[in-house]
Amino acid sequence: MARVLYDLYGRDEQLRFSPYCWRVRMALAHKGLDVEVKPWRFQQKDAIAFANTDKVPVLCDGDQVVADSFAIMRYLDDAYPETPAVLGSGVSYQRALLFCHFVDRQISPALFRIVALDLLAAIHPDDRDYFRATREARFGCTLEEFHSPEQGQALLYKALAPVREVLRTSPFLDGETPSGADYLLFGSVMWANIVSRQAPVIEEPLVGDWFKRLCAAHNGLGDQALTVRDLGDEQSA
Amino acid sequence: MARVLYDLYGRDEQLRFSPYCWRVRMALAHKGLDVEVKPWRFQQKDAIAFANTDKVPVLCDGDQVVADSFAIMRYLDDAYPETPAVLGSGVSYQRALLFCHFVDRQISPALFRIVALDLLAAIHPDDRDYFRATREARFGCTLEEFHSPEQGQALLYKALAPVREVLRTSPFLDGETPSGADYLLFGSVMWANIVSRQAPVIEEPLVGDWFKRLCAAHNGLGDQALTVRDLGDEQSA
Incomplete structure (x- = not known):
């Protein structure tokens, strides 16, 4: 199942500093979940409009689309209950x-x-x-x-x-x-x-x-x- | 089993304002545990010296003596695992x-x-x-x-x-x-x-x-x- 994370990049395409994307990347690693990271820039609003947001992170997990780092962490706990919790319940x-x-x-x-x-x-x-x-x-x-x-x-x-x-x-x-x-x-x-x-x-x-x-x-x-x-x-x- | 909490009092013996004692009183109530509250004043250091402290709250629970509000909350979770947790683990x-x-x-x-x-x-x-x-x-x-x-x-x-x-x-x-x-x-x-x-x-x-x-x-x-x-x-x- 394809899992894609939209992540902000800066003056170099490998320069990834978004604090909210780092939360999600660590949460995914915590759970042992692979992800394809798609570079995104501040003004590429159209590229993430499908998620009803204008900010990253946006996670696409199969047919699930989740925006906002805390909501993504919560989603990962709910969707993958067999993996170690990050927020817990x-x-x-x-x-x-x-x-x-x-x-x-x-x-x-x-x-x-x-x-x-x-x-x-x-x-x-x-x-x-x-x-x-x-x-x-x-x-x-x-x-x-x-x-x-x-x-x-x-x-x-x-x-x-x-x-x-x-x-x-x-x-x-x-x-x-x-x-x-x-x-x-x-x-x-x-x-x-x-x-x-x-x-x-x-x-x-x-x-x-x-x-x-x-x-x-x-x-x-x-x-x-x-x-x-x-x-x-x-x-x- | 006798359970006693030493609690600070002020200009009236019923005036009980210690923030740390209130934490403990709420934790005890949360767990449905009765307690006898003993009024204590700042300078009655001798009265709680047995607990190796000079501050309240001090909880005596049978032969257990615990000082410090957070330690008491933790103690209550450990000693009464069948009651609702206050701090949790x-x-x-x-x-x-x-x-x-x-x-x-x-x-x-x-x-x-x-x-x-x-x-x-x-x-x-x-x-x-x-x-x-x-x-x-x-x-x-x-x-x-x-x-x-x-x-x-x-x-x-x-x-x-x-x-x-x-x-x-x-x-x-x-x-x-x-x-x-x-x-x-x-x-x-x-x-x-x-x-x-x-x-x-x-x-x-x-x-x-x-x-x-x-x-x-x-x-x-x-x-x-x-x-x-x-x-x-x-x-x-």
């Missing part, structure tokens, strides 16, 4: 949902401030005007004004306090092995890590080591990802 | 632990800024010097300087964003019925609610209604609690 699911909102509201905005201009440079040249216009409208300021690595690091450090506490007692957020909560946070950290011209984005060892463990998980899926640091200067690319 | 437990740290690091400090001086007034007169000295050392400023309801409300509103998102889709954080995540947050809100001279502490309807539902749960355990608003002025008390 009942209170496990509810608590993962809460953590998802925490990551989206606190962690990702802090990371965005750290890498805003690096992110702009990582985006496909044809998408940069679109990206700038949509994000500046959202933030109410220019990307140059929003870009504030020191402030972002301070916000990130504060927001990560509960994460650090858990990582003092277990190697992953979800315990001895990684699972849904880990992938939810990992997606955002991976996003910033791939586009950052000055990695590592995570400066502290507890969370930094967790990130390395996750990059190595699932046969090094994260370790194998292309980053902007692997690419030459844009002029010579 | 595996990823449920891990995600509850993460949320516990989130509440302790973000929600409780915001609430403290809202009610700092109300809290001082709610404490037993003989404990106020102790309370002021220990908290001012922790905060690095006077309680009067720390007390800042407007700033606290702004911090609280921001910190509660993930909670609001979950409550848009389910009546309780843990789903259709309350459980561990609900009690972890409830303890802190109840603490502020009991000592606040100007309730309600939660000004927004989504979280405010959740709080009311929890106060009504378990035969109205929360609704029956004495608050400072039920007491007269201290002079006439």
